[in-house]
Amino acid sequence: MNSPRDEPPPFLGTWKRLYAAVLVYLALLITAFYLFTKAFEP
Amino acid sequence: MRLLDWGVLIGALSFIVLYGLYRSRGPTTVNSYLLAGRTMPWYAMGLSIMATQASAVTFISTTGQAYVDGMRFVQFYFGLPIAMVILAATAVPVFHRTKVYTAYEYLEKRFDAKTRTLVGLIFLIQRGLGVGIALAAPAIVLTVLLGWPDRLTTFVMGAVVITYTVLGGIKAVTWTDVQQMMILFAGLFVALGTAVWLLPHGVSFHDAVSLAGAAGKLNAVDFSFDLKNPFNFWSGLIGGTFLFLSYFGTDQSQVQRYLTGKSIAQSRLSLIFNAGAKIPMQFLILFTGAMVFVFYIYERPPLLFQPVELKRIQSVPAYRSIEDRYQRAFEQRKEAAGRLLEARRTGDRTAGARSLAEYRNAQAGIDAARDQGGRLVQAATGSSRFNDANYVFLTFVTRYMPAGIVGLILAAIFGAAITSIAGEINSLATVSVIDLYRRHVRKSAPDRHYLWASRAATAFWGCYAVMFAQYGKNLGSLVVAVNMVGSLFYGGMLGVFVLAFAFPRVRGNAAFLGVLAGEAAIFYAHFATEVSFLWYNVIGCLVVVGTGLLLSLFERPAAAA
Numbered sequence: 001m002n003s004p005r006d007e008p009p010p011f012l013g014t015w016k017r018l019y020a021a022v023l024v025y026l027a028l029l030i031t032a033f034y035l036f037t038k039a040f041e042p
Numbered sequence: 043m044r045l046l047d048w049g050v051l052i053g054a055l056s057f058i059v060l061y062g063l064y065r066s067r068g069p070t071t072v073n074s075y076l077l078a079g080r081t082m083p084w085y086a087m088g089l090s091i092m093a094t095q096a097s098a099v100t101f102i103s104t105t106g107q108a109y110v111d112g113m114r115f116v117q118f119y120f121g122l123p124i125a126m127v128i129l130a131a132t133a134v135p136v137f138h139r140t141k142v143y144t145a146y147e148y149l150e151k152r153f154d155a156k157t158r159t160l161v162g163l164i165f166l167i168q169r170g171l172g173v174g175i176a177l178a179a180p181a182i183v184l185t186v187l188l189g190w191p192d193r194l195t196t197f198v199m200g201a202v203v204i205t206y207t208v209l210g211g212i213k214a215v216t217w218t219d220v221q222q223m224m225i226l227f228a229g230l231f232v233a234l235g236t237a238v239w240l241l242p243h244g245v246s247f248h249d250a251v252s253l254a255g256a257a258g259k260l261n262a263v264d265f266s267f268d269l270k271n272p273f274n275f276w277s278g279l280i281g282g283t284f285l286f287l288s289y290f291g292t293d294q295s296q297v298q299r300y301l302t303g304k305s306i307a308q309s310r311l312s313l314i315f316n317a318g319a320k321i322p323m324q325f326l327i328l329f330t331g332a333m334v335f336v337f338y339i340y341e342r343p344p345l346l347f348q349p350v351e352l353k354r355i356q357s358v359p360a361y362r363s364i365e366d367r368y369q370r371a372f373e374q375r376k377e378a379a380g381r382l383l384e385a386r387r388t389g390d391r392t393a394g395a396r397s398l399a400e401y402r403n404a405q406a407g408i409d410a411a412r413d414q415g416g417r418l419v420q421a422a423t424g425s426s427r428f429n430d431a432n433y434v435f436l437t438f439v440t441r442y443m444p445a446g447i448v449g450l451i452l453a454a455i456f457g458a459a460i461t462s463i464a465g466e467i468n469s470l471a472t473v474s475v476i477d478l479y480r481r482h483v484r485k486s487a488p489d490r491h492y493l494w495a496s497r498a499a500t501a502f503w504g505c506y507a508v509m510f511a512q513y514g515k516n517l518g519s520l521v522v523a524v525n526m527v528g529s530l531f532y533g534g535m536l537g538v539f540v541l542a543f544a545f546p547r548v549r550g551n552a553a554f555l556g557v558l559a560g561e562a563a564i565f566y567a568h569f570a571t572e573v574s575f576l577w578y579n580v581i582g583c584l585v586v587v588g589t590g591l592l593l594s595l596f597e598r599p600a601a602a603a
Contacts, residue, residue: 007307015310019127022317026123029321030275033116033262040255042398 043440043448050449051456054225058457059206062218066210072492075211076143076472082213082302086220088315090465091290091299092323093219096226097176097462098455100327105233106347106431108331109338112259114273116328118576119321121282126317128283129291130310132543137297138306143476145297145539152542154550155481160557161535162477165294166470168531173466173503174510175527176459181511196511199460204504207464208497212302215464222457229454230326232447233439237333240442242340249383253339254332256382256398257405262325272574281576288532288579290316292539295469334438339379341442342372345415347433355418364414371407378404463507471499529575530568533582534560540583541590548594556590 009018043051073079082090107115133145142148146165150158177199181192206214241250254260264274271277290296290313303309345368346352355361378401385394416428439451475496484491537560541548548556563585564578573581 007305009307009311009314015131018314019131022123022127022314025318026120026321030120030263033325037260037262037264040251040260042256042258042402 043452044445046445047449047452050446051453054450054453055202055456055460058218058221058225058461059202061221062214062216063206063210065217066214070493072143072489072496074213075493075496076298076468076476078211078213078216078302080302081304082216082308083304084308084311084315086216087299087303087309087312088319089223090216090219091296091312091316092320093223093226093458093461094295094299094465095289095320095462096223096323096458098459100324101226101229101451101455101458102435103432104324104327105331105334105435106433108259108328109335109434110431111273112261113325113328113332114261114264116262116321116325117264117273117275117278118282119324120275120278121280121284122286122320123317124279124283125286125290126313128287130313133291133297133539134300134309134313135306136543137301138303138309142301144294144473145292146294146473146477149538149542149553150481153538153553157538157550157554157557158477159482160554161292161538162473164531164535164557164561165292165473168528169293169295169466169470170503170506171510171527173463173470173507174512176463176466177507177511193512196508199456199463200504200508200511203460203463203467203507204501207468207504208500211496212298212468215461215468216299216302218464219461222461225450225457226454227323229451230323230330233435233443233451234326234330234333236443236447237330237337237438240337241333245336245340245383250333250336252383252386253336253379253401256401257335258402259332259335262328269577270572270574272576277574277576281574281580284536284579284583285529285532285576288536288583289528292532292535293469293528294473295466298469298472299465331435334435337438337442339376342369344437345412346419346430347437348419348428348430349433349437351419351423351428351430352415354422355415358418358422360418361415364411364418368408368411368415371404371411375401375404375408463504467500467503467507470503471496474499474503526575529578530564531561533564533579534586536579537583537586537590540587545587545591545594548590549597552590552593552597555593556586556588559589560586 009015012018012021071079104115137145137148140148140151142151144162146158146162149161177196178192181195181199206218238247238250245253251260264271265276266274267276268274269277272281300309300312303312344352345365346355378397382394382397382401385391385397416430419428420426439448443451475492479495479499480487480492534557538553538557541553541556560582564582567573567578567581568575
């Protein structure tokens with residue numbers, strides 16, 4: 001019981017794909033924040 | 043504070059603590075006390091990681107940071123998702139497979155006992171300093187609210203934390219964290235909604251955002267490169283990645299959360315959850331601070347938000363003229379804001395440009411008056427700095443929020459304080475017992491002995507936090523102070539784990555001397571240069587790795603087994 005197992009993630013199939021999705025999400029977030037800054041800068 | 047607020051506050055906090063104790067139900071082994079028997083699901087670990095990091099400081103200080111300095115602090119978190127991906131791929135499987143209690147226990151398996159002990163001691167020093175600051179934040183709350191003495195506040199908070207952490211161990215800590223994060227999210231949305239709702243009639247949400255932007259408060263991304271500036275895209279992405287690698291990969295208060303996972307996958311998912319949720323959460327908290335700024339365009343804020351210091355300078359002769367200038371600047375800003383919104387509605391570009399200049403001019407007048415007020419405080423108290431950012435949000439909450447909501451937001455703040463402190467004293471106790479007491483003092487004793495030693499160590503660190511909190515409240519903006527203290531030590535800790543994971547050739551002596559060299563470099567950067575603290579992690583880590591690799595050239599390879 002409770003022995004460490006290297007299971008696949010519950011979505012996207014592999015851990016590599018999940019990690020890539022996180023990095024794409026970060027890029028989108030920074031882009032959105034940049035556009036937000038530009039839209040309301042004085 | 044009204045009766046309803048007291049009811050909501052006491053009810054919410056009691057529920058958090060009692061539910062945590064119910065879910066833990068008396069651990070009987072060291073493994074269940076310190077690692078929950080490695081049975082925790084990803085969502086509980088994920089929320090617990092977030093709760094341990096999101097102390098009361100997050101709510102109180104971050105909103106004030108946005109009011110004073112704008113939203114640029116959000117960039118500090120840009121490196122967090124990258125760090126989470128790296129740790130999920132590297133540290134999580136290693137820690138799980140070696141079945142360690144602490145990250146430093148792994149260092150003995152990889153290097154030697156002295157490296158483990160050195161890094162364990164560094165953790166105890168830096169986390170011991172941080173836990174006092176985290177406990178100081180709620181003392182600020184009650185100083186502003188009720189004028190309660192700081193010492194009484196920290197004592198009561200400390201007693202609650204120590205009781206449930208000593209009794210329930212990490213399971214109580216984790217399940218308490220889960221409830222706390224629910225209340226924190228609720229408090230966050232309610233605070234933001236109420237700040238917008240309290241704006242005067244005729245000022246729409248878009249108008250409010252527009253006014254915050256015109257004052258330079260929505261500066262969420264800044265691509266300029268400056269080593270002295272702690273909050274820009276580059277320091278956040280590079281320095282932040284190193285800081286969060288250190289924090290989540292080498293700080294036992296975080297590592298211990300994901301060591302409780304029932305599998306590698308569950309522990310990985312807890313980190314990925316934080317990678318997704320942390321930046322939006324910080325953005326919302328900062329945005330709430332920006333909306334509080336807009337609220338105060340229409341409702342005159344005090345010259346200084348720290349009521350005790352404001353009262354102190356009111357008898358100083360120069361105060362009256364500063365207050366008059368502040369009043370005039372406030373009126374000018376309010377009128378200019380109205381003209382600016384009107385010009386934008388009608389599309390009159392000339393009037394818009396003129397009103398914007400007037401608005402920013404008036405804002406500069408307000409900032410100058412506040413600076414002069416701060417200098418009066420410094421002169422009156424003899425201190426070298428004054429910062430009232432920690433009081434901005436609480437002043438807003440207690441003066442303007444409706445009954446019930448004040449209680450909910452205070453519950454979020456107090457809950458954040460007790461859960462983050464609980465996580466920290468739990469990890470301090472774990473390192474004290476596993477890496478020092480069991481390793482060096484009493485190597486073989488019954489499991490029950492170490493269980494009680496863990497409880498005693500938890501109580502000790504709780505008492506220590508209460509005492510250190512007396513000093514934490516004087517460290518300026520608390521959120522910056524917490525991260526600055528961590529940055530003095532994290533680079534060295536990260537460097538030794540990079541050596542452990544990435545350079546199999548490096549052995550104990552090289553790693554040990556590398557850590558000492560890394561710490562020396564960080565302290566040199568802090569005391570002898572103007573480099574911003576976010577870069578200390580990068581400097582420390584690189585010096586440890588460089589020194590370790592260099593010294594390993596002179597070591598004989600390990601004998602074949």
